[in-house]
Amino acid sequence: MPRRWTPAFQILMVVGLCVFPFLAGEYWLHTGILCLFYIMMASSWNLLAGYTGQVSFAHAAFAGVGAYVSGLAAIHFHLPPLLGALLGMAVAAFLGLLLGVLCIRMGGIYLSLTTLAFSEMLRIIIDNEYEFTRGTMGLSVPFLLPVYSKTAAYFLMGLATLAVLYAIRVIVRSDLGTAFRAVQNDETAAASLGIHVVKVRLAAFVISSTMAGLAGALYGHYHQLITPEILSLNLMFFVLAMTVIGGMGTFVGPIVGAVFLEFLSEYIRIYGQFHVLLFGLIALAVCRFAPQGLMGLWQRRVRALPS
């Protein structure tokens, strides 16, 4: 896209997104809110996987932590959901720090294995401690706001999404972001330039877990029902597939991927429960033939055009 169009395009986007809830029906509004949740999840996972090269499988688990902490706090201590979301973020950050300290030193494969095990174990605990978490029955929690309104929820989620995206933008453009990419490209070279590799990775891990905690808490209170499904590998897979299909390591990629897959899954739902399989096949094809994702394809096309 030519540069001079960008401001106009941005204004159009903002106006469109603000008008959307008033034009869309109940159903598409719900889809839009889900999109926002997925954008938060995919973008924050991308911060970790795309920019520092650590494939964590615990992202959905951290969203689950946020949701359950906030939900349980609302039920047992009558904490308002928005404060609960902050508490959920804090707990997700703390757990992320613990898990990160444990496995980031070993890096690469160890991180992926440990995070996968962590997320499965968390699911087992929640399934088994049903007296406290209501297990697979699900935990009924209060709505985000005192009054029920989908439009308000949309704007609230939208604000949270903007905050997350803005934070990611700032981080990626800061020195820390440069350090992230340096660590991803060449650990040894980065270390030789005085970058503390473990600290940088840990920072990325904690920041991304915190964002997942926020997304999960808001999602739980929006749905008013929290089930162990949120910690499942299926949700993790959606987040991963959205990022990979959109384009890992790009800012826009996860957003495009999240919106694309969420709307696609709404359209193919009528043909039965094939959407997971289809997403998987698309993701495999993208990994194999276009590792840079949709954004990579787009950029290649733009570059090929005569300017």
Next chain:
Amino acid sequence: MQDLLLYCTNGLLLGVIYALSALGVSLVVGIMNVINFSHGELYVLAGYFSALFARALGFPVVVAAALAVLLVFLFGLLVERTLIRNTYGNDMASLIITFVLSIVLQNAYLLIFGPYPQKPPNWVDGSTHLFGLFYYGNQRLAALGVGAAVIAGLFVVVKKTWFGKTVRAVAQDREMAAMVGVNPDGVNMFSFALGCALAAAAGVILAPIFPVTPTVSVGVSLTAFIVVVLGGMGSLGGCVIGGLILGLVQNLGSAYVSSGYKHFFGFFILLLVLTIRPTGLFGRKQL
């Protein structure tokens, strides 16, 4: 006392099968530095194949099991050639691809075979009176024997044969091995498929005892990974010891603590290993 011995025997059986399945992961990690997240799905695939061949097509159980392992081996060759080969040197890409593959396979099984557990017929019937204390199913004893035999066979292949030598050469130094005339790509492809075949062997051995469903695969993969980390990445001997430890701990833990937390004990071991001795019991030595 009687109970304890029974739990230990169960633990030994599971430990052997865990070791068998983990050897597949360890072999591939040692040679290609790739973790196959769809390991458990291949176990399940072999279970389904053996059930299908034995029940629907009426093959003898042994033939059905062998055929299932062979088919999974071929599938492994195909996966390596089409998906894994162009990710060499990029550990992250192979992680992502095998993870996506695992989800695709799980959902494909759900579509093809349905959510209900399926099991191939038992190889042998009846039970044996063990230690003069309890009766133990012959099928379980047979599984224990066959599992141990396959592990022994694998060790002979890796330590004694020409193929094993080339594999160890590639694991030690890929370029040097290529220099003296080993084809590293061929070795990779073959070892990846061999890793898949080991998962399949574990699958056909355990499927008559624990029927397969599309989602048991996650537990299978996780236990294999925990065993590999516990034994030390790339150490085959460590896998066997690690598998036995995990099998015993899981069975004793679920008997005396809580069966819902069966897989939790493995995670606890993983945490312990990562904090105390991240290289595992036997470190990363030569294969």
